[in-house]
Amino acid sequence: MKKTYQQLTYEQRCQISILKKSGFSQRSIAAAIEVNQSTVSRELARNTGSRGYRHRQAQRKTERRRADAVSATKMTMEAIELIESKLRLEWSPEQISGWLLIEQEQLISHESIYLHVWADKQAGGDLYRHLRRQGKRYDKRRNGKSTRGHIKNRVSIDDRPQVVDEKSRVGDWEIDTVIGKGHRGALVTVVERVTKYTLSAQVNSKSAADVTQATIRLLRPIKDIVHTITADNGKEFSYHEKIAKALSADIYFAHPYSSWERGLNENTNGLLRQYFPKGTDLKAIKAIDVRQAVERLNTRPRKGLGFKTPEKLMNIHRAAKAA
Template identity: 55%
Template sequence: KLTDEIKGIVNVRIEDDWSPEQIAGRLKQEGIISLHHETIYQHILADKKAGGELYKHLRHQNKTYRKRYGSAHNRTGIPNRVDIDERPEEVNNRKRIGDWEADTIIGKNHKGAIVTLDERVSKLRLAFPLAGKKAQYVLDATILMLDPIKSFVKTITFDNGKEFTLHEKIAEALGCDTYFATPYSSWERGQNENANGLLRQYFPKVMELI
């Protein structure tokens, strides 16, 4: 349960247009409290039902509420998936550093994988080899790569693979927002897709990665 003190801190940051994921990440980073971002969404919803206006500070207030408090899953099978259509325009326009694209490269016969991350403005590429494409492996590798530079992680846009089902834990650990490209529209993560194509020159589809 949120104490009045924590509610006060959360409210101030919501009013400064922080996302619940960013707030939860910062509270944990500052050693104040380890709080799941869904708890903050529930707090916002309770405030709205009581006549409050905290929900107006959510970046996509109406769509976000439908996604958060409607069905927890969707046709992709990814819980609480937020579509790329809800991504801030400043991400689409490449106006800042800190917006990433993510995917995985899978080895032949599903033996081994590589999780890849590309920052949209600086063109920085990070890649990490995995024993397989289990969601837990991808979660651990993504946090391992981005945690040292998480002040430069504002959003991550993922492919719709099941290996990204733990995206909410990634968002909470890094204090960022997560989005998903439209299914079968890899061009929406064009930078990542192009870089993966280059990587495939060295790790072709006929190669096992472990």
């Protein structure tokens, strides 16, 4: 019999959490997220903890069960073709590994994907050119331990207010960097979670000093609508306390290798790659080119926004706030 059950996404678990707390029935929740009532019932039975149903906890419990239940998938030709197709879309090995586990129930570690990339490079292939860190092994290790996530005084996304996940206010941002060819230059990108309004600035390097300065310069003019910023664990965000103080905002860090926790920012960086393709020397581009690319993103109708533009929604919010 063909399997009809579809795994819930992280976004659907967020909706379940919100609707359940609001007193909706399982039938109403199922209708709202467009799944069978049995799916909601099964989700609540499996993933409700001692403090009730919490979407982050539910996601982690599901991922642990899958990791325990699924045997490591061999690098078959079919798996390799799928992995290589995602690499050529500029997906990182971590993103591919996570996607394979959640969407395909295939357990292939990001380390295995990196090994395949390096083997391909030695054989004269070009897969490595699609990585953010071309020519270098990702995640430099010391004494066999990862150095990612070791940012002083970082606050985990687990402590981020529920209102950020609910997207019930404007002013919660995600931040990331886009790296140029040979690490020549970078773009700092920040995107607001509700309106999808994007800001970006060119920097000479991915250093914490340059990224911090650019972030403050981008957001200080609108600091009244900057409540939180969510970053990954890159060392370029080591000066997060300086950013928080300058903007009077709270900064949170996603779990290492959990890019889906900043999915909007990852998607926005992909849209920017349309204007600054992989291999672009970002130190050589002009500031006006960055402004024009960002303007196009902000003035483009988005299906997820009811075909309104990020710029229009942000302007509406700022006008209402000023009234």
